[in-house]
Amino acid sequence: MTGSPAIRNPRRNHNRSKQVLDAAAELFSSQGFHLTSMRDIAAQAKMLPGSIYYHFASKEELLLTAYEEGVKRIAYQVDVAIAAERDPWNRLEKASIAHLETLLTRSHYAQLVIQVRPEEIPAIAKVLAQLRDNYEKRFRALVDDLELPEDVSSSYLRLLLLGAMNWAPIWYQPGGDSPRSVAEQFIRLLKPLYSPSK
Amino acid sequence: MTGSPAIRNPRRNHNRSKQVLDAAAELFSSQGFHLTSMRDIAAQAKMLPGSIYYHFASKEELLLTAYEEGVKRIAYQVDVAIAAERDPWNRLEKASIAHLETLLTRSHYAQLVIQVRPEEIPAIAKVLAQLRDNYEKRFRALVDDLELPEDVSSSYLRLLLLGAMNWAPIWYQPGGDSPRSVAEQFIRLLKPLYSPSK
Amino acid sequence: MTGSPAIRNPRRNHNRSKQVLDAAAELFSSQGFHLTSMRDIAAQAKMLPGSIYYHFASKEELLLTAYEEGVKRIAYQVDVAIAAERDPWNRLEKASIAHLETLLTRSHYAQLVIQVRPEEIPAIAKVLAQLRDNYEKRFRALVDDLELPEDVSSSYLRLLLLGAMNWAPIWYQPGGDSPRSVAEQFIRLLKPLYSPSK
Amino acid sequence: MTGSPAIRNPRRNHNRSKQVLDAAAELFSSQGFHLTSMRDIAAQAKMLPGSIYYHFASKEELLLTAYEEGVKRIAYQVDVAIAAERDPWNRLEKASIAHLETLLTRSHYAQLVIQVRPEEIPAIAKVLAQLRDNYEKRFRALVDDLELPEDVSSSYLRLLLLGAMNWAPIWYQPGGDSPRSVAEQFIRLLKPLYSPSK
DNA sequence: GATGAATGAGTGTTCATTCAT
DNA sequence: TATGAATGAACACTCATTCAT
Numbered sequence: 001m002t003g004s005p006a007i008r009n010p011r012r013n014h015n016r017s018k019q020v021l022d023a024a025a026e027l028f029s030s031q032g033f034h035l036t037s038m039r040d041i042a043a044q045a046k047m048l049p050g051s052i053y054y055h056f057a058s059k060e061e062l063l064l065t066a067y068e069e070g071v072k073r074i075a076y077q078v079d080v081a082i083a084a085e086r087d088p089w090n091r092l093e094k095a096s097i098a099h100l101e102t103l104l105t106r107s108h109y110a111q112l113v114i115q116v117r118p119e120e121i122p123a124i125a126k127v128l129a130q131l132r133d134n135y136e137k138r139f140r141a142l143v144d145d146l147e148l149p150e151d152v153s154s155s156y157l158r159l160l161l162l163g164a165m166n167w168a169p170i171w172y173q174p175g176g177d178s179p180r181s182v183a184e185q186f187i188r189l190l191k192p193l194y195s196p197s198k
Numbered sequence: 199m200t201g202s203p204a205i206r207n208p209r210r211n212h213n214r215s216k217q218v219l220d221a222a223a224e225l226f227s228s229q230g231f232h233l234t235s236m237r238d239i240a241a242q243a244k245m246l247p248g249s250i251y252y253h254f255a256s257k258e259e260l261l262l263t264a265y266e267e268g269v270k271r272i273a274y275q276v277d278v279a280i281a282a283e284r285d286p287w288n289r290l291e292k293a294s295i296a297h298l299e300t301l302l303t304r305s306h307y308a309q310l311v312i313q314v315r316p317e318e319i320p321a322i323a324k325v326l327a328q329l330r331d332n333y334e335k336r337f338r339a340l341v342d343d344l345e346l347p348e349d350v351s352s353s354y355l356r357l358l359l360l361g362a363m364n365w366a367p368i369w370y371q372p373g374g375d376s377p378r379s380v381a382e383q384f385i386r387l388l389k390p391l392y393s394p395s396k
Numbered sequence: 397m398t399g400s401p402a403i404r405n406p407r408r409n410h411n412r413s414k415q416v417l418d419a420a421a422e423l424f425s426s427q428g429f430h431l432t433s434m435r436d437i438a439a440q441a442k443m444l445p446g447s448i449y450y451h452f453a454s455k456e457e458l459l460l461t462a463y464e465e466g467v468k469r470i471a472y473q474v475d476v477a478i479a480a481e482r483d484p485w486n487r488l489e490k491a492s493i494a495h496l497e498t499l500l501t502r503s504h505y506a507q508l509v510i511q512v513r514p515e516e517i518p519a520i521a522k523v524l525a526q527l528r529d530n531y532e533k534r535f536r537a538l539v540d541d542l543e544l545p546e547d548v549s550s551s552y553l554r555l556l557l558l559g560a561m562n563w564a565p566i567w568y569q570p571g572g573d574s575p576r577s578v579a580e581q582f583i584r585l586l587k588p589l590y591s592p593s594k
Numbered sequence: 595m596t597g598s599p600a601i602r603n604p605r606r607n608h609n610r611s612k613q614v615l616d617a618a619a620e621l622f623s624s625q626g627f628h629l630t631s632m633r634d635i636a637a638q639a640k641m642l643p644g645s646i647y648y649h650f651a652s653k654e655e656l657l658l659t660a661y662e663e664g665v666k667r668i669a670y671q672v673d674v675a676i677a678a679e680r681d682p683w684n685r686l687e688k689a690s691i692a693h694l695e696t697l698l699t700r701s702h703y704a705q706l707v708i709q710v711r712p713e714e715i716p717a718i719a720k721v722l723a724q725l726r727d728n729y730e731k732r733f734r735a736l737v738d739d740l741e742l743p744e745d746v747s748s749s750y751l752r753l754l755l756l757g758a759m760n761w762a763p764i765w766y767q768p769g770g771d772s773p774r775s776v777a778e779q780f781i782r783l784l785k786p787l788y789s790p791s792k
Numbered sequence: 793g794a795t796g797a798a799t800g801a802g803t804g805t806t807c808a809t810t811c812a813t
Numbered sequence: 814t815a816t817g818a819a820t821g822a823a824c825a826c827t828c829a830t831t832c833a834t
Binding site: 031032034035117119120122152153156157159160161162163164165166167168170171182185188189190 | 364
């Protein structure tokens with residue numbers, strides 16, 4: 001796993017590697033890892049199955065690479081969203097909107113991070129879990145910045161919010177409320193209580 | 199899927215069928231559907247792979263049966279828990295405790311309901327989703343019974359709470375807080391706001 | 397490698413396992429391990445490729461089992477051949493005849509022991525080498541029993557004889573001298589010198 | 595197999611071709627033909643797999659070329675070794691020493707001649723066998739020059755000696771006796787008998 | 793001369809399932 | 814009821830080879 005040739009040497013790469021990765025991200029996120037065969041990915045990328053292996057060493061490496069990209073993207077969206085905000089609750093709200101929007105509409109890569117459960121792929125379960133953990137640290141910090149009453153656990157507030165958001169792909173219907181409004185609703189349910197000023 | 203012999207004649211050797219089902223529930227819930235082979239289940243049930251098919255027509259039927267049992271069990275626990283309560287918030291709390299306790303500690307069958315994502319098994323995805331939906335209606339009713347401020351969406355409150363609880367198996371560590379206390383914390387985070395009298 | 401089902405439970409075995417093993421022994425010994433595919437073996441055994449795996453866990457296990465059988469057979473032939481002999485040179489000659497006859501004509505299993513070089517199959521190279529070594533110990537003992545002049549190394553005499561015989565499959569033509577007569581010639585080339593009586 | 599460009603124009607960049615051939619000789623002789631992939635050879639020669647095909651038309655041609663070189667080298671060593679000798683037994687001894695020394699220590703190319711069994715590569719099996727045969731004719735001549743008793747077959751003496759030597763790579767350990775001394779021992783085992791004068 | 797990229801046939805193997813006994 | 818044995822389709826992957834650039 002020291003990187004495939006195309007990644008080591010991206011110059012002459014007619015971005016076919018990206019094509020493969022895109023195909024993998026889409027199929028893995030929509031059908032899951034085990035229901036997606038290398039043949040499926042090859043077909044989607046308009047390649048022959050064997051050709052994938054020029055770009056990626058294994059199915060697991062393909063997932064891992066896509067997953068990393070997913071974490072990068074969702075992290076980037078969240079970081080951008082909160083950059084200009086100072087108010088702790090606003091920051092949490094912006095972060096939640098970015099999280100849910102990326103998760104639900106923006107990118108197959110980001111969906112991967114939520115849809116694929118690390119334990120499903122034992123060989124790389126630990127790395128995947130760590131990557132996600134790393135991303136979620138942002139929410140830990142955001143929640144810790146809130147001024148909460150003493151008897152309120154910031155840990156559970158974080159788990160409550162993140163859990164609820166990560167479960168959203170299960171029930172979310174594209175036709176209904178926008179991801180943004182879902183996030184706002186979640187925050188509204190939590191916010192007023194702990195900021196008596198409002 | 200017209201039912202296997204043992205299910206048509208449920209009295210006959212009910213034991214062995216249950217043994218198979220137990221094995222399936224345990225393995226499906228701990229490793230997932232796709233990482234569990236019929237051979238694994240047979241081994242755990244101390245049978246040969248072919249023998250399973252006397253009891254269940256297919257891997258999917260095995261999962262479906264176990265899933266149904268899981269829904270039944272968790273539903274029963276919740277129903278019992280709220281039977282004696284009248285206060286809406288107390289009822290929601292008791293239900294949440296029962297939900298989380300069953301989910302996290304009580305039974306492999308119940309874990310199945312959360313751990314197995316219907317879309318993972320396209321052939322029976324709809325039935326599974328419906329079974330879960332049916333169970334979760336309880337929470338719809340419980341939340342609707344709360345007296346909430348007008349600007350608060352009971353739908354999103356339900357989704358927030360259920361999502362957070364269903365995500366718990368991802369981060370829950372057996373050594374830490376008890377499932378009961380997790381549920382109480384979640385409720386405490388939501389409750390005070392809307393019932394300022396308490 | 398704790399033994400395949402059919403070997404653990406040989407009773408009801410309609411000796412299909414043996415059919416597979418026979419096919420493997422023949423093909424491995426005539427074409428070599430790497431030029432023989434599991435599909436080839438299956439075809440020869442009138443089975444489908446997947447069916448082989450009911451009997452043997454892997455291609456390597458198949459080879460190993462056949463190789464063990466080969467060692468057993470050639471060892472048995474040699475042991476029987478020398479059982480009634482007392483004179484050391486006669487014993488060596490009988491052993492050599494048995495060795496070469498089994499090797500060149502009797503059985504694909506025995507040919508395996510010579511035709512397949514352990515290093516060709518790294519995963520089981522050590523076991524194979526040990527099995528052959530174990531067999532060849534017989535010749536060490538037989539040569540040690542000869543009364544040799546002091547300046548003659550019994551080690552090299554053994555290596556000379558065994559090497560020459562094991563090389564025989566390379567040049568041996570079924571139409572020419574019999575294996576027996578080849579062995580006798582080899583012994584005649586070595587014997588007279590060290591038995592001054594002649 | 596009409597020859598690759600580099601072979602048609604052997605002056606041009608002879609270096610790179612040799613590099614490839616060296617890599618092939620080393621890997622083929624140490625791991626065998628089938629366990630060595632073109633990728634392995636390319637890596638060892640610090641090239642990309644596709645580049646090999648500028649120099650050699652196929653894996654088989656690569657082996658054939660290296661094998662020819664091996665035969666040439668071992669033949670040369672033997673020819674040089676016996677050039678100055680007149681006594682038949684001395685000639686045979688010198689030839690054997692040269693044969694074994696080249697085989698066991700001198701060159702991967704020479705080892706190829708012994709380590710690679712022609713039948714392993716059906717497409718060129720005959721050519722390989724012929725090449726080796728051609729080389730071994732030397733020993734036929736050397737043995738025929740010995741003055742042997744009438745009842746001793748010079749053919750079998752040759753097969754005995756050559757077989758024993760060619761089997762040596764199987765048991766030879768670099769730490770032990772030198773190849774020279776092995777060859778001398780073999781000759782000593784055969785010689786005294788037929789030349790009682792010595 | 794050499795490379796990046798792809799090909800396509802083939803490999804060993806898995807696995808849900810079937811069925812005669 | 815259960816088993817031994819087999820099936821056949823699918824799977825991830827390998828590898829010699831090709832070829833435009």
